Amino acid sequence: MTNGLPHQGNNDSNHYSGDPAPRDSMGVVVGGSLTQGVEVRLHSSGETLIEDVKVGTFVTIHGRRYRFFGVVTDLELNSSDARLRHSPPGTDDPVLSEAISGTMAYGVVSVLPSLTMPLLAGSHDSPAAAKTVPSHFSQAFPASAEDVQLVFGQDDEQHFWIGNPLDMDTRVCLDLDELVKRSIGVFGKSGTGKTFLTRLLLVGILQGGTASSLVFDMHSEYGWSGQDTDHKTQVKGLKQLFPSQVSTFTLDEESSRNRGSTPDEVVKIGYGEIEPEDIEALRDTLSLSEVAAAAAYNLERRFGKSWLSDFLNYDDINTLAQELNINGSALAALHRRLDGLTRFGFLEEGNRHNTAARIIEHLERGQHVVLEFGRYGDNLTAYVLVSNLLTRRIHDRYVELKELAIGGRGPEPRPLVIVIEEAHKFLDPGVAQQTTFGTIARELRKYNVTLMVIDQRPGGIDSEVMSQLGTRLTCLLDNERDIDAVLSGTSGSRQLRGVLARLEARQQALIFGHAVPMPVVVHTRDYGSAESYAQLTTGVRPATTEAVPGETREERLEREIGELFG
Numbered sequence: 001m002t003n004g005l006p007h008q009g010n011n012d013s014n015h016y017s018g019d020p021a022p023r024d025s026m027g028v029v030v031g032g033s034l035t036q037g038v039e040v041r042l043h044s045s046g047e048t049l050i051e052d053v054k055v056g057t058f059v060t061i062h063g064r065r066y067r068f069f070g071v072v073t074d075l076e077l078n079s080s081d082a083r084l085r086h087s088p089p090g091t092d093d094p095v096l097s098e099a100i101s102g103t104m105a106y107g108v109v110s111v112l113p114s115l116t117m118p119l120l121a122g123s124h125d126s127p128a129a130a131k132t133v134p135s136h137f138s139q140a141f142p143a144s145a146e147d148v149q150l151v152f153g154q155d156d157e158q159h160f161w162i163g164n165p166l167d168m169d170t171r172v173c174l175d176l177d178e179l180v181k182r183s184i185g186v187f188g189k190s191g192t193g194k195t196f197l198t199r200l201l202l203v204g205i206l207q208g209g210t211a212s213s214l215v216f217d218m219h220s221e222y223g224w225s226g227q228d229t230d231h232k233t234q235v236k237g238l239k240q241l242f243p244s245q246v247s248t249f250t251l252d253e254e255s256s257r258n259r260g261s262t263p264d265e266v267v268k269i270g271y272g273e274i275e276p277e278d279i280e281a282l283r284d285t286l287s288l289s290e291v292a293a294a295a296a297y298n299l300e301r302r303f304g305k306s307w308l309s310d311f312l313n314y315d316d317i318n319t320l321a322q323e324l325n326i327n328g329s330a331l332a333a334l335h336r337r338l339d340g341l342t343r344f345g346f347l348e349e350g351n352r353h354n355t356a357a358r359i360i361e362h363l364e365r366g367q368h369v370v371l372e373f374g375r376y377g378d379n380l381t382a383y384v385l386v387s388n389l390l391t392r393r394i395h396d397r398y399v400e401l402k403e404l405a406i407g408g409r410g411p412e413p414r415p416l417v418i419v420i421e422e423a424h425k426f427l428d429p430g431v432a433q434q435t436t437f438g439t440i441a442r443e444l445r446k447y448n449v450t451l452m453v454i455d456q457r458p459g460g461i462d463s464e465v466m467s468q469l470g471t472r473l474t475c476l477l478d479n480e481r482d483i484d485a486v487l488s489g490t491s492g493s494r495q496l497r498g499v500l501a502r503l504e505a506r507q508q509a510l511i512f513g514h515a516v517p518m519p520v521v522v523h524t525r526d527y528g529s530a531e532s533y534a535q536l537t538t539g540v541r542p543a544t545t546e547a548v549p550g551e552t553r554e555e556r557l558e559r560e561i562g563e564l565f566g
Contacts, residue, residue, distance in 0.1 A: 025139040026053075027109065029061060034133050037073055037112040037495050040140040050075055050107030056499045056510070056521030058143040058165045059111055063134035066116045069127060069143070069151055071519060073495040074110035111140065112495045114518035115151060127151055127517055145170040151517050160204030162473075162511070163522030172511075172522045174201075174471075176208035179515040180415055182470025183441055183451040187458045187486055192475035193507050194454055195221050196527050198419070199238070201452065201473070202368070203536050206242060211415035212363045213452075214394070215370045216387040218377045218421040223248040223370035224261035228528050235528040238370060241537050247362045249355070251346045251386065252374025264362075267346055267371065267386070268353040271309045274389065276300050279338070281388040281426065281435045285381045286337040292330040299324070309349060312339060344382055356393035363394075363416060384425055391418060392436040395449055402447045415448045423453035424460030432462035441465040458485040471513035476503040492519070 025043065032038030038061070042050060053075055061068040079085065081104050113134070115127035127150065148170045153159040159173035184201070188194045199222060205213050215222050215238075223237045223246075238246045239261070250256040250263040276296035279286075283293045296307070302324060303310040314320055317335055321328040341347060362369050371390075376382040394416075404410035420426060420437065432438035440449050442464065453469070455461065459481035467489050474486050483500055487493035490512060496519060500510050503521065512519035526532040 025141055026059070027140050029134050029136060029138045029140065030108070032110075032133060034130070037070070037110050037492070038133055040109045040111055042107040042109060044106065050077065050109075053107070053109055054166055055502050056166055058148065058168070058520060059140055060143050060147050061111065061113065061134045061138050061140045062119060063138045065119055066132070066134070067119050068113040068130060068134050069115040069147065069518060070111045070113035071499065071521065072109055073112045074498055076108040076110070077105070078108050079105045109140070110495070112492045114492070143168070148172060152520070157208065160208065161525060162200060162204070163509070163524040166521055166523065172516070172520055174204060174511075174515040176204060177210060179471055180205060180208070180211040180417055180450065181445050182514055183453065183468055184417070185458065185466070185469040185472040185474075185486070186452065186454045187456070187472065187477065187482070188475025188509070189456050189477055192505060193524065194456070194475055195226065196507070197473055197475065197509060197524055198222070198452070198454055199226070199527055200525065202238060202419070203241070205417060206238070206245060206368055211417050212366060213368045213417045213419060214359065214363065215419040216383070216421070217370050217372045218383055220255065220259065220372045220374060220377060223372045224256070224259060233528070236533060238368065241533060242368075245368060247367045247369050249359065249369060249371040250374060251372070251376050251382070255374030256372060263372070265355075265358055267355045268348050269346055269355060269386065269389065270348055270350050270353070272305045272350065274308050274385070277392065278385055278389050281431055282381060282384055283431065284425065284428075285384055288334065288337060289330055291327055292334040295324070295326050295331050295334050298326055308338065311335065312342065340381070341385070344376065346376070346386075356390050356397070359390065360394055360397050364414060366414065380422065380425065383422070387420055388426065388435055388437070391440070394418075395436050395440060395447070398447045398449050413448045415445070415450070417450050417452050419452040419454065421454045423455040424457050427453065427461045427465045429462045432465055438462065438465060441468050458482050461485065463488065469513070471511070471515040474500060474510045475508065476505055477501070
């Protein structure tokens with residue numbers, strides 16, 4: 001076998017230019033179609049076992065004029081004599097069973113061809129979308145390392161190694177330029193490795209240098225350190241790996257210091273910064289009726305920018321409701337729910353801090369920003385409030401910068417990828433039209449701002465938003481609605497359903513979209529070992545693992561500079 005796929009005999013006639021040596025054929029094309037995929041009958045041989053073929057494996061097919069690249073989407077046991085179903089040979093006669101296996105009884109592999117190129121390709125030819133199918137009896141082969149490199153590129157400044165194809169020790173790379181041009185989706189049920197996959201993507205974006213990233217770090221997994229729940233160990237975050245390129249903000253300074261991290265900025269938000277649009281985004285998490293949420297706009301018109309503080313300090317809610325012509329029960333419910341915000345330590349009277357401006361300042365310098373939520377990460381209200389509030393201001397600033405650039409009065413804003421977890425809370429059909437995240441998803445790269453949405457329930461995200469995701473990286477999902485949502489609008493979605501449903505529970509993902517030329521299943525690369533850190537930070541010296549107790553931010557920066565250049 002080669003790369004986990006069965007084969008029999010050499011077939012030099014199908015050896016094409018670029019392979020280091022002839023390869024062994026696994027079978028021949030016997031039927032199929034362009035939309036449903038082609039059927040490959042496995043060769044009859046003692047070593048040709050359908051049990052060795054895996055759904056999601058990368059294969060190539062050599063037609064008479066073209067070479068086709070595709071993935072295995074299904075497996076089938078078939079026979080040329082229907083009587084074998086009713087009278088199979090007995091297990092006490094292995095010779096007869098062996099003789100029948102592969103001849104009268106055989107295995108069929110379904111392959112979905114995605115790309116094609118001339119069999120005798122020139123130096124400038126590259127794979128293109130498949131618009132035809134291989135002819136009858138074309139030979140199918142396990143993909144070689146050269147095939148993978150030809151399709152997915154080499155690990156370089158424009159391509160980031162994300163993982164390996166199934167049963168192959170070669171690299172699948174993402175096109176970083178295409179990755180950041182459009183929004184990105186990372187999906188999978190709990191415990192499948194979405195966080196590790198997201199860390200790898202963020203490292204790739206950082207190394208590519210074409211965009212900055214802003215991570216709303218719900219559970220403090222991406223900044224200074226994170227948790228490997230399988231091995232009960234800590235793994236390094238972006239700040240430890242790239243200290244000079246990553247800035248950490250925190251809503252909970254005490255939590256950050258307890259974890260050995262010295263944040264660059266501590267986030268404080270004034271009550272006057274909260275607008276009715278932020279309350280609209282909190283409707284579900286605060287269990288507000290439509291009338292109660294809409295009352296925030298009436299309050300803003302009544303009190304101005306200080307509406308929230310004045311409303312919370314107002315004693316006679318019934319009189320206020322009559323004055324504003326609002327249902328008294330709805331206004332009272334709004335008052336009770338908003339009063340709960342006063343427990344958040346990061347909220348304060350006045351507007352002494354402009355956190356959005358500080359984050360933008362770091363982003364415009366080419367920094368990558370991680371906002372850690374600390375103990376507030378378990379409070380969905382805090383996460384939705386802060387993420388939506390800051391993103392709206394950052395988006396407004398980018399719109400302004402883009403318009404200035406169009407008018408020739410400033411440079412193009414540096415592309416930005418905003419990373420959010422529990423994305424369905426911002427992007428479900430009921431609120432996607434109101435939140436800034438929904439606006440960003442629909443506008444694509446119009447203002448150089450895109451999203452990376454991370455979720456275990458993609459079925460809860462608005463279908464219009466899902467259709468705008470350029471690249472989707474999906475770990476195991478077992479809910480039919482979620483699988484439908486991830487594959488919506490994808491060519492060959494019916495065939496890919498079986499591939500997605502049969503991923504392993506950890507460290508495997510189906511990747512498709514603009515950042516890869518064709519759908520591919522990868523075993524994601526390692527993250528958390530000393531070797532992986534060395535690979536990820538090639539050419540960059542990581543910061544000291546532990547913070548020095550009592551050290552100020554200025555002292556730490558001075559020490560890190562000394563370590564980098566001393």
